[in-house]
Amino acid sequence: MGAKQRPLLICFIGIDGSGKTTLAKVLANALFERGRKSKYIHNRFVPVLSKPFMVIGKLFFFRRKGKFENYLGYSATAKRVFKNSFIAVIYQYCLLLDYAFQTMMRLSLPLIFRRSVICDRYLYDTVTDISVDLNYSKARLKASLGAFSHLFPKPCLVFLVDIPEEIAYSRKTDIPALEFLKDRRTRYLDIAREYEMTILDGSQDASALKSIINTKLDEVIR
Template sequence: MADTATHLPTLISIVGVDGSGKSTLGGWLIEELERRGRRPVLVWSRFRNYLSKPLLALTRLTGHNYYRTIDGVRFGFHDFERLYGYRELFALLQAIDVNIAAYSRIQRRRQAADIVVCERGPWDTLVDVTADTGLAWLPGSRLGVAYGRLMRRDARVLLISRNYRNIVQTRPELVNDGKLELRMGLYEQLAREQGWDVIDNNGSLDRARRGILAALGLPEAGAAATDQGAE
């Protein structure tokens, strides 16, 4: 039976660090919404570089933007913290790029579906840029707010929270991400400042699912149980 009585936002953005369980829970949410008679679509929008591409190419030449393979896993590194002037320009151009991507990949999808579930989007980019540039003031600034400008209308942001120990237990390669804990802190900061719903994914997957349903105001019927958290 279709469950269309509950008002849902037209955009649900699932955010969090790598290894927190975004993909698992995002895929489940799509299936759950379909089961309830909705028409959702899953969108992945991140790492869309348009105006900032020349700056990234320049830092590749200077050695501040590079890849390294560690234990068979390829990691990308952006060490822009001491590139004064450049890092501010990069943050500005990324804000423009992320809004171009939000319009082309997310806003237009809203016309074809009644709910867009976004896994990785503008707020994830904001966290990445803040971590890469060392601009601690960015998230709370007007420029930081501009990253999500096109997605604020009728949107709900769900932060998938998982502690460091559980993340590296299921994704051991992430011990080599030196900025993982910094990103975790930035997500928590944004959740407090912007009133995001925080979904605890340190226990069972069923509990995380029930947390999402509660945040969206949906009844729990149909949430399947499991013994382990989403990876």
């Protein structure tokens, strides 16, 4: 019976403080209860191959405007710098190719050994972050996802955990500013509607969210 089970790739995305991590671990437990081997993976982008490019960019353009020290100043500088289409294209390709490599390294072994993977953050999160810096329109954001999605395994299920920015901001101490969340939330909702993701209200009771997750899980397992 176990040999017939296909490994699942399920992703949780959303703004920081939305509760993605908690719900991803709820799903991992639900899979365990169904007799399925699974692995929870924290899949946040961390500059590795693109680190030299990031260091150079900070040295030349963002020396006095760190994201955490002055988010509004950082954001304004990013939009000005990335008006240069050449710099914008190089930035996007460096980050997304780096992230594709990281994701492949994190996901390959579990999927090869037929373990289901629950990803906390995925391509959609990283493209959303990039789209804020590059001031992308909704159409440009969609085009970027389409251009790079073939580099990433396709999830069978994606949950967007949506929550008011003020609630998310109150939950964490490492978010640069409320505007940081506001810049991203609308983009996440646009992506979720475009790709017909399951939108979870992160302010709901945990038991209600668990019920929705289990229902969607039953649909993909059948």
